[in-house]
Amino acid sequence: xxxAFFAALILLLAISGAxxxxxxxSISVGNWKGGAFTNDSSGEFASCSVLAPYKSGIxxxxxxxxxxxxxxGFSSESWSLNPGQNFPIILTFDGQQxxxxxxxxxxxxxxxxxxxxxxxxxxxxxxxxxxxxFAQGQLFQFAMTNTSVLLPTLVNxxxxxxxxxxxKAGEFTAAAPKPVKPxxxxxxxxxSSPQKAPKTVDRTGTGFVISVSGHVVTNQHVVEGCxxxxxxxxxxxxxxxxxxxxxETNDLALLQAPSSFKEVAIIRDKAIHSGDSVIxxxxxxxxxxxxxxxxxTGIVSSLSGVLNDTRYLQISAAVQxxxxxxxxxxxxxxxxxxxxxxLDALKFARATGNIPENINFAIxxxxxxxxxxxxxxxxxTADSKNELKTSDVARNARAFTLLISCTATEQSASAKK
Numbered sequence: 001x002x003x004a005f006f007a008a009l010i011l012l013l014a015i016s017g018a019x020x021x022x023x024x025x026s027i028s029v030g031n032w033k034g035g036a037f038t039n040d041s042s043g044e045f046a047s048c049s050v051l052a053p054y055k056s057g058i059x060x061x062x063x064x065x066x067x068x069x070x071x072x073g074f075s076s077e078s079w080s081l082n083p084g085q086n087f088p089i090i091l092t093f094d095g096q097q098x099x100x101x102x103x104x105x106x107x108x109x110x111x112x113x114x115x116x117x118x119x120x121x122x123x124x125x126x127x128x129x130x131x132x133x134f135a136q137g138q139l140f141q142f143a144m145t146n147t148s149v150l151l152p153t154l155v156n157x158x159x160x161x162x163x164x165x166x167x168k169a170g171e172f173t174a175a176a177p178k179p180v181k182p183x184x185x186x187x188x189x190x191x192s193s194p195q196k197a198p199k200t201v202d203r204t205g206t207g208f209v210i211s212v213s214g215h216v217v218t219n220q221h222v223v224e225g226c227x228x229x230x231x232x233x234x235x236x237x238x239x240x241x242x243x244x245x246x247x248e249t250n251d252l253a254l255l256q257a258p259s260s261f262k263e264v265a266i267i268r269d270k271a272i273h274s275g276d277s278v279i280x281x282x283x284x285x286x287x288x289x290x291x292x293x294x295x296x297t298g299i300v301s302s303l304s305g306v307l308n309d310t311r312y313l314q315i316s317a318a319v320q321x322x323x324x325x326x327x328x329x330x331x332x333x334x335x336x337x338x339x340x341x342x343l344d345a346l347k348f349a350r351a352t353g354n355i356p357e358n359i360n361f362a363i364x365x366x367x368x369x370x371x372x373x374x375x376x377x378x379x380x381t382a383d384s385k386n387e388l389k390t391s392d393v394a395r396n397a398r399a400f401t402l403l404i405s406c407t408a409t410e411q412s413a414s415a416k417k
Contacts, residue, residue, distance in 0.1 A: 023049075025161070025169025029153050030146030032062065036161045036169045045166055048157035050150070060131075060142055064154040066162065069117070074103075074133070074140075075110040083107060089135040093128035093144075094249050095309040097341065103135060126151055127248070132307045139307055203408045206282040206293070206326030206339070207231060207255065208265045209400040214257035215377050217368065218325030218404050219340055220246045223253050226406035231257060234293060234398050241404075245375050250311060251340055251363065252371045253325075255404075263399035265327055267365050268334035269381040272313065276300045279393050280317040280339050280362075282326030283403045293326075293401055295394045300336075305361045312361045313337050319360045327401060328362040332384030333393040337362030 023035025027050050034050030049063040051073075061073030072091075085105040091113075092098045099121050103111045115121065125131075126148050133140045157172040205222030209215070216231055223229055223243060230238040241255040272278075280296045298317030305312030315328065319339050328337035341361045372379050388396075 024166040025157070025172060027153060027157060027172045029150050032146065032150055035172070036157055036166050038166055045161050048154045048161065048172070050154065054142060056140075058140065058142075062150060062154065064151070064158050066158060068155070068158065070115045070151070070154075072113045072115055073110065074113075075107075077109055079109040081105040081108055081111065087136055089113060089133050090307065092132040092134075092307050092309070093124040094130055095132075095305070095307075095311055096124055096249075096251070098306045099124075122151065129249070134307050200407050200409055203406055204283060204322050205324045205404045206322065207402045207404045208281075208325075208327045208335070208397075209261045209263065209402070210265055210267075210372065210379050211377050212260055212264060213377070214260045215244070216241060216255040216257065216402060216404075217338065217372075218253050218255065219338065219363075220248050220251045220253040222325045222404055223255070223406060224248075225408040227408070229255060229404065229406045231255070231402040231404055233261070233400075233402055238405075247371055250367050250371065252338075252368065254371070254375050254377065261400065263396075264380060265335045265397075265400045266333075266380045266382050267369065268330055268332075268336050268383065270383045272300055272303075272330065272336045274300050274303055276336075277331045278315055278317055278336060278362075279329045279331070279390060279397075280315070280319055280323060280326060280360075281329065281394065281397045281401050282319065282323035282339060284320035284322035293394075293398070293403070294323075295390065297390060301359070311364060311367050312340065313364055315360050315362055317360065325404060327397060329393055329397060330384075331387045331393070333388055333396050334382060334384055335365060335368075337364055338368055 023037060025035045027034045027048065029050065031052040032050040033052070034048070036048050037046050038044060039046045045066050047063050047065045049061060051059050051061045053059045057078055058074060058076045061071070061075070063071040063073065065071070083105050087103055089101050089103045090098050091101055097120065099116075099118070101113050101115065103113045106112050128144045128147055131142045131144050133142075153172055160172070161169055203222070203226065205218055207216045207218035207222070210217045223246070229241045229243065231241045232238045239257045241257055244254040244256050246253040277297065277299055280298070281293055283293050296318045298315050300313055301316050302314035304310050305314055313328070313336075315337075317328070323339045324341070326339045327335050328339055330336045339360070340363045369379070
């Protein structure tokens with residue numbers, strides 16, 4: 001075990017910078033071990049870096065450089081790579097929004113990934129329990145621990161070492177109590193004015209009534225950071241909705257109106273299959289395209305999402321910003337999923353060179369039912385034997401599909417769609 005650690009440490013030196021030396025001081029956060037490193041040719045401080053070995057034989061590295069940029073690294077003694085090669089990797093944390101990044105081979109058994117300065121990515125990394133990496137046709141999965149404090153600890157290490165030097169580097173086990181500069185942020189100029197309060201933005205999405213007690217479900221990212229939340233049934237006055245509970249990992253939120261609604265959505269009890277017809281109902285680009293809801297049709301393209309995430313259905317029905325949280329219905333008008341996300345075509349095109357078409361995702365009813373069961377909310381299920389016209393399905397859905405609107409802080413306005 002000790003030999004394997006030193007082998008990984010040598011690779012950490014390679015990924016931290018050419019001819020790096022260290023570690024100076026120490027970082028110990030859960031399974032992550034490391035410290036501060038210098039560029040051995042110049043003696044200048046280069047980075048604070050850690051590594052964590054996995055039973056699969058792969059070691060994962062996290063590096064925050066002196067300029068506050070960050071990297072991930074992956075190594076395995078079983079790999080035989082060509083140094084200088086570059087290839088795309090799709091990273092997913094807890095099955096959430098995928099991120100397309102570029103990996104560079106810097107050794108026979110080592111790749112490094114320059115991570116973008118993306119607040120949503122950093123937030124997902126910090127709260128993640130699992131990380132998936134899809135590269136060159138292979139899927140790698142890692143259990144993540146203590147990531148909530150790992151990046152702050154590395155940032156604190158960088159900040160402290162730049163102040164006192166590597167000679168005085170000590171043990172970095174937690175972030176300093178005073179605020180530290182976030183990754184990618186420029187240092188404030190002396191005498192600069194205090195940071196302004198975050199701006200607010202208007203946000204809209206979709207939800208649907210799920211219980212006779214006035215419960216409404218939507219995506220968690222639709223109501224994240226919201227103040228007052230309003231729900232509008234088509235043609236009726238808005239009602240104020242109370243946030244009852246949310247599941248950030250599975251992107252689900254439960255709201256409740258002060259009184260009941262006349263109609264509720266019914267969840268299909270029978271399993272959906274690839275090729276089955278589906279209808280997406282929602283309020284995309286509300287006020288820009290139309291004030292009414294929109295109806296799009298398609299099929300179930302796959303019974304799993306990105307990187308074979310079995311919590312999702314892949315659907316061909318077109319969805320746009322504002323569809324999030326809306327019901328996905330079968331030809332009988334029963335709920336078979338909740339619209340959740342669309343594949344980012346531009347990011348996918350940059351990573352693969354191809355522009356995807358009609359690749360969207362919905363949360364399966366199994367996840368929704370587990371969420372409702374855990375929240376002790378009753379709901380109705382059925383298996384309709386009648387196939388309706390799309391216009392009839394849409395007319396029936398009008399009675400239980402709501403426009404969700406709120407005002408959210410700008411930093412929380414990172415909805416998936």
